Amino acid sequence: MFTDKLIKTARELVSNFKSVHPELGIASTLGRDFQVPTSVNRNLEQILRSIDQGADKGELVPRIIEQLVQTSPVEKGAAGGATNFFWGPSSGPRQKWTNQIANQVVEPLQLFYPRSLNDSADKQSIATILSRALTTGCAVKAAGSGHSYSDVATTPDFLINTHGFCRVASEHSPITGQLSPSALRSPLPLSLGPLSWSTYEPEKHHALIEMEAGITIHDLNQALEQRNLGLMNMGGYDGQTIIGATSTSTHGSGTTLPPFPDMVRSLVLATTGRWNGTTIGGKEPTDGVYFYRIEPKDGITDPAKYQDPLVQLIQDDDCFYSAICSMGCFGVIYSVVFEVMQMYWLEETRTETTLDKLMSDLQPDTGTPGHFPKVLQNTRNYEVIIHPYPMKDGKVIDMDPGAPPETYYPYFLCLVTQRNIVPKPDTITGSSGHRNFIAQLLSLFKLSFELVVALLNKFPGLVPFAVTESMGSLVDASYINKSFDIYNLGLNQDAGFAAEVGFSLQDDAGNYTPQYFKLAIDRIHQIGQRARQQGEQYQTSPFSLRFVKASGANLSMMNGRNTAMIEMDMLTGTYAGPEVMYRYETSMYSLGGRPHWGLDFDCITGNNDLLQKMYPKLDNWLGVYRQFNVLGTFNSSFTARVGFTVFE
Ligand SMILES: Cc1cc2nc3c(=O)[nH]c(=O)nc-3n(C[C@H](O)[C@H](O)[C@H](O)COP(=O)(O)OP(=O)(O)OC[C@H]3O[C@@H](n4cnc5c(N)ncnc54)[C@H](O)[C@@H]3O)c2cc1C
Numbered sequence: 071m072f073t074d075k076l077i078k079t080a081r082e083l084v085s086n087f088k089s090v091h092p093e094l095g096i097a098s099t100l101g102r103d104f105q106v107p108t109s110v111n112r113n114l115e116q117i118l119r120s121i122d123q124g125a126d127k128g129e130l131v132p133r134i135i136e137q138l139v140q141t142s143p144v145e146k147g148a149a150g151g152a153t154n155f156f157w158g159p160s161s162g163p164r165q166k167w168t169n170q171i172a173n174q175v176v177e178p179l180q181l182f183y184p185r186s187l188n189d190s191a192d193k194q195s196i197a198t199i200l201s202r203a204l205t206t207g208c209a210v211k212a213a214g215s216g217h218s219y220s221d222v223a224t225t226p227d228f229l230i231n232t233h234g235f236c237r238v239a240s241e242h243s244p245i246t247g248q249l250s251p252s253a254l255r256s257p258l259p260l261s262l263g264p265l266s267w268s269t270y271e272p273e274k275h276h277a278l279i280e281m282e283a284g285i286t287i288h289d290l291n292q293a294l295e296q297r298n299l300g301l302m303n304m305g306g307y308d309g310q311t312i313i314g315a316t317s318t319s320t321h322g323s324g325t326t327l328p329p330f331p332d333m334v335r336s337l338v339l340a341t342t343g344r345w346n347g348t349t350i351g352g353k354e355p356t357d358g359v360y361f362y363r364i365e366p367k368d369g370i371t372d373p374a375k376y377q378d379p380l381v382q383l384i385q386d387d388d389c390f391y392s393a394i395c396s397m398g399c400f401g402v403i404y405s406v407v408f409e410v411m412q413m414y415w416l417e418e419t420r421t422e423t424t425l426d427k428l429m430s431d432l433q434p435d436t437g438t439p440g441h442f443p444k445v446l447q448n449t450r451n452y453e454v455i456i457h458p459y460p461m462k463d464g465k466v467i468d469m470d471p472g473a474p475p476e477t478y479y480p481y482f483l484c485l486v487t488q489r490n491i492v493p494k495p496d497t498i499t500g501s502s503g504h505r506n507f508i509a510q511l512l513s514l515f516k517l518s519f520e521l522v523v524a525l526l527n528k529f530p531g532l533v534p535f536a537v538t539e540s541m542g543s544l545v546d547a548s549y550i551n552k553s554f555d556i557y558n559l560g561l562n563q564d565a566g567f568a569a570e571v572g573f574s575l576q577d578d579a580g581n582y583t584p585q586y587f588k589l590a591i592d593r594i595h596q597i598g599q600r601a602r603q604q605g606e607q608y609q610t611s612p613f614s615l616r617f618v619k620a621s622g623a624n625l626s627m628m629n630g631r632n633t634a635m636i637e638m639d640m641l642t643g644t645y646a647g648p649e650v651m652y653r654y655e656t657s658m659y660s661l662g663g664r665p666h667w668g669l670d671f672d673c674i675t676g677n678n679d680l681l682q683k684m685y686p687k688l689d690n691w692l693g694v695y696r697q698f699n700v701l702g703t704f705n706s707s708f709t710a711r712v713g714f715t716v717f718e
Contacts, residue, residue, distance in 0.1 A: 073127050080114050080134050083141070087111045096144065103144040110137045161194065167229050169216035170309075171567050171642060173671070178229040179208060185234040187246040187340060187361065187404045188380070196230070196340045196402045200359045200703070203228050204342055209705050212402045214314020215286065217307075218668030219567055221707045222318060222397045230402060232284035232311055238293045239280035245405055247338050247363065247381040249280055249371065256335070256370035258409065264297045265412075272300070272414035272491060278335060278370065280407045283313035291554040300413045300552075303327040303451070306506070306559040313337075313403045318668035319395045319626035321635060322557060323453040323616035325446045325575075325582075331394035331623035333408045336365045338381055339393060341401030343698035345384055352382030361404075366390040370407065388624075391687075392694040395623035397667055399709055400698040416451075416556040417492045418500075420546040425591070426479035428454060428486065432584045441581040446617060451489040451557075455507065455612040456591065457482050457541060458598045459534040466534045469599055475592040482595070485541050485612070492550055500549035506559040507611055508566050508641060511540040519565055523643040526610055530645065533608040541612055566611060569651040569670060570637040571663035572627035575617065587615060587634035589661050594638065597653050607646040611639035624687035627664040637669065659684075676713020 082099035087106060089095040097106045114137050117130050143164060165181040168174065188197035203210045211225035212232050239248045241262040251260045259265055261279045269275075277299060281290060287301075288308040294300055303322040310320060312330075321329035339362050350373045352361065361381040365371055369385045376383045384390075393400055423431075434441035446452055460467040460481035469478050504510040508519075515522055515536075526533050549556070573586040594613060601607040614637045621628035627635070638654045640647040648671060655665055655673045664684045665674050674680065682688055695714065699705070702716045709715040 073131055076131060076134055076138075077118070077121065077127065080138065081118060083138075084111060084114050084118060097141075104141040105144055106141045110140045113137050161231065167213065167216070167224070167231075169218060169223065170563050171219060173219055173567075173648075174216075174221055174224050176224045176226060176229065178225060179227050180229070182228060182230045183234045184230060184232075187235070187338070189246075196235075196404055197359050197361075199228055199230060200340055200342055200402065201357050203703055204358050204701070210402065210703055211706050212283075212313075212398050214284070214311035214317070215309050217310050217314065217563065218318055219569075220668060220670040220672050221711065222667055223314070224708070225706045232313070232402075233286075234284060235282040235404065236285040236289065236311075237282050238285065238290070239405075245280065245282055247361070247378050247405065249336065249407065253372060253375045253377070254278075254370050255372035255375075258370075260407075261297050261299060261410075266298055267412055270412070270414075270494060272412040275412035277410055277412075278407050279410050280336075280405060281312065282405050283337075283403045284311050286311055287315060288558075294410060295413060295552065295554075298413050299410045300554065302333055302409070302411055304330075304554065304557045306557065307561045307563070308554065308558045309563055312408070313406055316406070317395060317397050317403075318666065319621065319623060319628065320668065321616070321618045321628065322451060323618065323635075324449075324451045325442060325617045325632060326450070326619055328619040328621050329623075329626055329628055331626055332619075332621050333410075334394045334406055335370045335409050336363060336407040337393060337403055338363050338405045339401050339403050339698070341698045342703040343401075343700040345382075345389065346697055347384065347386050347389070349382040349384055351376045351378050353380055354382075364390050364393045388690050389694050391622050392624045392691040395621075395626045395667075396691075396695070397625075397708060398706075399695055399704050399714065401704060414491050414553050415494050415550060416489045416553050417548055417550045418487060418489045418546065418556050419548055420485055420487050420544055422542060422545050423484050423486055424480050425456065425482035425484055426476070428456075428484045429476075429479060429584065429588065434582050434584070436581075441583075443582070445488075446582075448490075449488045450491060451487070452617060453487050454615040455485045455487075455541065456615060457484065457534075457537055457612050458595065458609040459537070459602070460595070461534060461538055466602075468603070469595070471596065475595065478595075483538055483541055485544055489556060491553075495550050498551050500546065500551075504560070505544070505546075505549075506561050507537075507540055507544065507639070508562060509560060510544055511536060511641075514540055514543060519562075519641075520643075523610075523641050526608070526641070527643070527645045530606050530608045533610055537610070537612055564642060566639055566641055567647070567651075568637045568639045569655045569673075570635055570666035571655060571658040572618070572633040572635045572666070573658075573661060573663055575632040575634050582632070584634075586662055587636060590634075590636050590658060590663065591615070593657055593661065594636070594654060597657060601646075601650055601653065605646070607650055608644070609638065609650055610641040610644045610647075613638045624691040625667075625685055627666055629685060629687055633664075635666070636663075637666075672711060675711055681712060 083097040087097040161183040182194045184194045186192040208227040210228045212230040213223035267275045316330040319329045460478045577583040616635045
């Protein structure tokens, strides 16, 4: 009976196969449409012909199954109709979503691909998804590019791929609820097209730009360049979505430069919880799906002039400073306004040093306000990578745990990267070469990534030497390019993974101190030595140290304090890589470390009031969260893990 049903299914697919491309077609069976590769259709035709000519059906069953599993279902009523949808990413039921390194894998009830906030032509608009979630009691989570290693972007219910809403606001093709310059009280110009200034003074010339939340940082940088604008800062990579990066407080380096949430001036949230405070304009919904534009109390919009017919304006500090770093727990963010600056060029230098000299450069300068050392005052972006192992005379030193850590500082290799704004050059100067550790490692050994990892796993004693070799060859006297080309290190997103923790850069009086990151560096070195000696487990990459200005976002890792972020990196596939990461991350909490919401391997939990101790503004954040998530629509494994889950 099963065999006959299987053959009937194959016959149905073949009989109504419609080609939409030389290599692909659509066919229906069992009440739904399937994407069918042309080769599968051809193979099924052959098998069915053999059956018709008297071949043994039972023997052909495995071959039929082999072909059927290569098809994939198309959701009924998918956005844009089957043909357009065919070229879009997967959506519908029975889909698998994985994050970038596939340590988070979910098979949600539905994977959605909205292209709009509430466009009636978009069958998967954000509003439709939230409304369906309310009527069915399903949870919802928006995912960006899946570049977080933690479970912050997952749900077993309705998972939203946000890449479909990715337009930048413009005069001619407005996005929903787009702000107009006439409704602003901010003196900054709002870019609805290219902007120009008579002089090149990027630090002085700032502007506002609005975009849909799913645009990647890469695509945003292209759009900004066309408008003579640039992001004030970014991390070392541009594959994240703008709101994915913002929601976990992604950051770059620079003591005058806060993380992504602090570049946000306004955002539009779609949610299922009603805001209990004051709102201006917009429309009270009838289906329980609310649209809010959220700004601080003194936000960029003039409330007296705000007249959007759909989106209600909230100007409230607690709401804003919670929403800008909310890990997808408040609803779906549709659009965002960023403060940006005139497009600019950066010069980057990379110099080798040792930990003793580095720490001497990073001592407080008590003669200046804030006590920042000269190197941090004089450098816009200052960051360091540090060798995990002390090396002397071609050997790894065994450190005496009883000796002061400084004893070994001269033997830890460091590489300092410094960047400052420079005038626009006539041509790009210097060579970008390989600017990240992993790419450099591969090019040095002229081996494939897999072979390098296999080699280091087989002969782990080679790891410290490979790290030294690769770090040394990253030295660069000068490289000048557009800001975003300098920031973007050309990381291969699949080649490495990382855990990152933030430490206070401030003493009790609020002045700069290296005290906490120094303790963290010492501890990483001790843990690295213990793992090497006790289990031949190695860290296959240097770790990095970046400096970030304090954030106003209530749950940012940098909230309320200038922060040193330490990122422990690892080549993908390294033996015991996750175990090494776990040891590092969990040993940092007692030093006041706050783990990056995205670069964490689900280690942090709500146990023992850990988050309460880390985040003085947690209650403010929870107060807002409990309004927007009053129905539990945005509960997830993440909210359960950290103890935020709302029970109706
Ligand atoms: C190669 C690489 C390099 C990196 N470099 C840096 C770096 O230099 N500095 C740094 O700080 N971090 C860095 N990270 C970490 C990364 O920036 C963060 O984990 C970031 O959150 C990932 O963004 P994403 O778009 O992939 O979002 P996801 O990881 O998919 O999601 C992140 C969070 O955003 C939420 N979210 C996404 N879209 C929406 C929306 N529309 N509405 C509501 N919530 C939403 C999700 O629910 C989730 O909570 C790096 C990661 C990788 C893989």
